[in-house]
Amino acid sequence: MNLTLKIWRQKDSNAKGQMVDYKVTDISEHMSFLEMMDVLNEQLVNTGEEPVAFDHDCREGICGMCSMYINGEAHGPDRGVTTCQLHMRMFKDGDTITIEPFRAAAFPVIKDLIVDRMAFERIQQAGGYISVNTSGNTQDANAIPISKHAADEAMDAATCIGCGACVATCKNSSAMLFVGAKVSQYALLPQGQVEAADRVRNMVAQMDLEGFGNCTNTGACEIECPKGISLENIARMNRELMKASIS
Amino acid sequence: MALDSKVPKGPIKDKWTDYKNHIDLVNPANKRHIDIIVVGTGLAGGSAAATLAELGYNVKAFAYQDSPRRAHSIAAQGGINAAKNYQGDGDSTYRLFYDTVKGGDYRSREANVYRLAEVSANIIDQCVAQGVPFARDYGGLLDNRSFGGVLVSRTFYAKGQTGQQLLLGAYSAMNRQIARGKIEMFNRHEMLDVVKVDGKARGIIARNLITGEIERHSAHAVVVASGGYGNVYFLSTNAMGSNATAAWKIHKKGAYFANPCYTQIHPTCIPRSGDYQSKLTLMSESLRNDGRIWVPKNMDDVMAIREGRKKPTDLSEEERDYYLERRYPAFGNLVPRDVASRAAKERCDEGYGVNATGEAVYLDFKSAITRYGKEQAKIHNITNPSEEKVYELGQAIVEAKYGNLFQMYEKIVDENPYKTPMMIYPATHYTMGGVWVDYNLMTTIPGCYCIGEANFSDHGANRLGASALMQGLADGYFVLPYTIGDYLSDDIRTGKIPTDTKEFDEAEKEVKDRVDFFINNKGTKSVDYFHKRLGKVMWDKVGMARNEKGLKEAMAEIKAIREEFWKEVKVPGNANEMNPELEKAGRVADFLELGELFAKDALVREESCGGHFREESVELDGEQKGEAKRNDKDFAFVSAWEYKGEPADAVLHKEELEFKDIELKQRSYK
Secondary structure, eight states, rough: OEEEEEEEEEESTSSSEEEEEEEEEETTTTBBBBHHHHHHHHHHHHOOOOOOOOOSSSSSSSSSOOOOOEETTTTTTTSEEEEEEEGGGOOOOEEEEEEEEETTTTTTTETEEEOOOOHHHHHHHTSSSOOOOTTSSOTTSSSOOOOOHHHHHHOOOOOOOOOHHHHHHHHOOOOHHHHHHHHHHHSSSSSSSTTTHHHHHHHHHHHTTTTTTTOOOOOHHHHHHTTTOOTHHHHHHHHHHHHHHOO | OOOOOOOOOOOOTTTHHHHHHHHHOHHHHHTTTTTEEEEEHHHHHHHHHHHHHHHHEEEEOHHHHHHHHGGGGGGGOOOOOOOOTOOSSSSHHHHHHHHHHHHHHTOOOHEEEEHHHHHHHHHHHHHTTTOOOOOOTTTSSBBOOTTTTTTSEEESSSSTTTHHHHHHHHHHHHHHHHHOOOOOOOSEEEEEEEEEETTTEEEEEEEEETTTOOEEEEEEEEOOOOOOOOGGGGGSOOOOOOOOOHHHHHTTTOOOEEOOOOOEEEEEEOOOOOOOHHHHHHBGGGGGTTTTEEEEOOOOOOOOHHHSSSGGGGGGGGGGEEEHHHTTTTTTGGSSHHHHHHHHEEEEEEETOOOOOOOEEEEHHHHEEHHHHHHHHHHTTSOOOOOOEEEEEHHHHHHHHHHHHHHHHHHHHHHOOOTTEEEEEEEEEEEEEEEOOOOSSSSSTTTTOOGGEEEEETTTTTTOOOOOOHHHHHHIIIIIIHHHHHGGGGGGGTTOSSSHHHHHHHHHHHHHHHHHHHHHOOOOOOOOHHHHHHHHHHHHEEEEEEEHHHHHHHHHHHHHHHHHHHHOOOSSOOOOOOOOOHHHHHHHHHHHHHHHHHHHHHHHSSSSSBBBOOOOBBSSSSSSOOOOOOHHHHHHHEEEOOSSSSGOOOOOEEEEEOSHHHHOOOOOOO
């Protein structure tokens, strides 16, 4: 198929960016979206132009590096996938595809489609861990049975890949799905109880400091999340925060 | 220089304990004055950085991604082995040790593997304490599954995302130390050289991938944990950015490179679909617990399937060739990876491949779904369930176990694997070879350590499933933190290493010159053009089956591609900005050298062992006819290569392997 691409080009964080049109031809429906971008970049390199910079790494939907906003949706029109898992069979010959970076005040553009997600790092550093030494002198792994239900629910929250699609999708640029997922993973497990109150307070405080907005229960994040992280995690985070504030 | 593996004396089961009791320690007050650089933040690097910082050292950690959480360990699916014997099925430290040495086709160092098995149980305790949500049974205890090449269930898992959960555990431990200021994290940085002062590793030159700035970083020791070199094949299951540059740079500065020809071609990956393909996707080996691998028995059916006249589900049991179950009745679909890969290649080479390219076999879940369905029907007291009901009940179980893998497959191939068998084919996945290290995990450069997939130490010629995560975390959490202390105890009075010295000047100049060369070369061909050509030579001539003629051709061809690369490579953009093409150029330049050494190593090793299969070395008769033939008399050694300029001139040093605790036997899975 032949396509027109409208892509956000921006030299660096200080430069003013703009949408630029490109054409690609003979794209196979079996290609992944990023393979289509590879074709474009090979074309640009061969004609002496600078290729489009975009984040990507594992190309199997788990590292959370890729981050495009395609036709107005984070990770594009398919559900339950990251951009690298999106395939061209979702598009038609002659389509025009608009490709932008994830936009949020807390995610400044570094170059073209690459944004700076260090805000997520700082939130994790504020409390996204259990304070246990890695010495190996811990008790036996089976010493505390954990119900299958709790373990499975914690796992569902823990599958967040930290891509930032929730932030890019949210009209308030809220990071509460991301933070809620991490808070929930620990809140659901006995190991996480000791520091639960401080954890949620500190992570939420850092989240606010980074300039992310608040949740107004639209639920778009849950729909666009490539890992299907549930909105319940936001509710759980709010409960945890409430609990922490009265304890 | 003679190779000294520094394996402690004494009985194998006491070595590590005795060693720990007798090494020099650094007192906590002195640790504050010692800096350590860790390059790479996957399971090995991440766990090492966290633990070293926790002990009190000042750690500087480097990752080329924007966060340590994105290292490619995250993509490991199936699980992590540990000799916990929770299932009471006869597992033990010795059995895990034995399975790993046998699975590695008797080409690994006994003492290292025993230590790995010994600390394995502790890894699970550690990860559970960190909040890693491993799968549990209804009683709330940890669940296990089985992997290829073993007869016990010792694999712990978190759905099909075990690597992700373990990495997030190590990452959380890192975050705790970053928050305390004990780890200084350098995201989007790439190490481009190591700096030696008085023969010791004392720092690195790194490029800030956002600004393009070339930076100097000093430390008392350098730990390289940069992963494997599978991307030398261009197409592999590695991440796009996975590269050998850090490992290759230390090799060029004096670290020997061991067994580059030991590469794992994983049997269950999604087959290639076209020339545009940028990477291959793994389907976890855990699927072989429940999936049965087959091709049609009759060539007519193969053709009918390829032409779309028949569907795989149309074929009756009698018309299918479950070739692994046929050839290896004892292990069946759970033979080790190298055996399963070659068996798939054998069927496809004979023309039985089931897709248009002729390079695919089926992985079928129907019998597992039916089996689970019947079991569920019993549990739920459903008498005489319909076939549909059984299938529905069984599908729910399979979905709970492997749901994310099935979803991943469906998104890529656009077929529902619950309804029709998956198509799979082998692909490059893991490199057992790597930087040579001694028992302390130190390379032949004093003060330069290498851990995780980047080193060569534990998997011999073939790695068993779920052992990579185990090794990465064992090295980082439990081994390196001890061994590095013994070395650093001599450095308590050294003081900060200055970076304004001639050694740093020279290393930095070399790096800058190379960057400038790429930018100014203005050639005619893209970096990928060369990388793809290299990959094709590697796959065709240094892939699943190798022979003398092909390897010699490969060496000559790779050299020619390398020479053309240095003349014709084209890198757009500038040096002092974010420039992904420039990053790729540096990495491919190193692969073009490594590839040739790889072929040379394969040429020298005139035996078949593990992932290295020489067509000249097969069993000619008996029950094992056609199987790989190892030659212990002449090749029970580690090949450690010393850099001498051109890869063809590399000098071979041999570390003879001694087997005192395991009897050398032919590996039989029949």
